[in-house]
């Protein structure tokens with residue numbers, strides 16, 4: 171099966187046992203959509219399952235093919251994209267999908283690598299914020315490249331305004347998916363894999379992907395990081411603190427801008443333990459600026475929310491309702507007392523597309539919606555670049 175492992179792992183948290191499940195070969199865009207496959211797995215294994223998965227193009231050479239998803243079922247199914255290197259690491263771990271069933275007897279983290287999955291109980295982790303969870307998993311397993319999607323105290327408390335955090339940073343989860351981790355006793359899920367994917371015509375796939383990347387870069391011009399994607403980040407105070415722009419797997423035009431707030435943005439060495447924050451959550455930045463914060467304070471407030479695993483727009487809206495100003499101290503006070511506060515309906519990646527169907531399709535393929543909305547979502551062009559990898563065209 172080209173570009174796929176052809177298997178899922180179904181993990182039962184209660185018994186800490188797993189079984190592998192073969193995924194059928196399919197050569198139809200609808201049938202291979204990550205969302206559709208996830209829904210099929212949820213229908214098969216129960217509505218209370220949580221599914222982490224990848225698109226058929228995740229990990230391919232098609233530009234910005236970094237995307238995975240977390241999906242839960244029930245009356246109102248929810249989806250969260252997984253960006254950075256998490257989606258590709260999931261696929262390289264040997265599985266296309268991970269189905270999480272049941273509730274853990276004691277909290278801990280699910281550790282998936284090279285065809286193996288285990289649940290490691292860790293009561294200690296329950297008292298940690300999301301950043302410390304990522305640090306602990308990487309230290310315990312001795313590998314700084316492990317990709318972690320973590321809940322924080324807000325997710326542990328099962329709050330609808332919680333957010334999942336991927337490797338310290340937030341922006342993907344605007345639907346309270348972290349609460350779905352918390353309800354199941356899952357503090358985090360971690361991936362690492364050295365797998366390889368088969369390609370139908372490797373050289374042709376490489377050449378075609380390169381052509382597409384060149385065409386995009388020529389058209390897009392010089393990258394200004396997040397400011398290239400939105401005026402929200404095109405402010406002088408944001409630009410002054412910008413240290414570098416960071417790309418997800420396969421992205422030639424990154425939207426992620428790291429601001430250094432506690433040391434010189436020009437400092438190339440890692441001096442401070444927590445030098446700043448990686449911004450890609452436009453909704454959070456927009457809210458912070460609307461409340462009068464400058465780029466430095468906005469970074470501190472959003473980082474505080476990420477550590478707690480609390481959705482930052484909800485937190486800042488709560489601060490506004492309470493008559494607080496948008497400062498670090500006020501944010502720490504609110505996130506330090508996890509409580510049910512309303513989600514505001516703020517979106518981040520969804521806002522890239524006017525047409526929700528195209529957003530879902532892009533996500534389902536394993537492509538970053540923000541990048542593909544920017545370059546012009548064009549299934550014909552994607553198909554021409556993807557076909558040589560897959561051996562069939564996703565049209």
Ligand code: SF4
Pocket residue numbers: 234236253254416417418419421422423424425426450538539540541
């Ligand atoms: S546009 Fe941003 S989120 Fe999307 S792949 Fe590029 S760096 Fe990642």
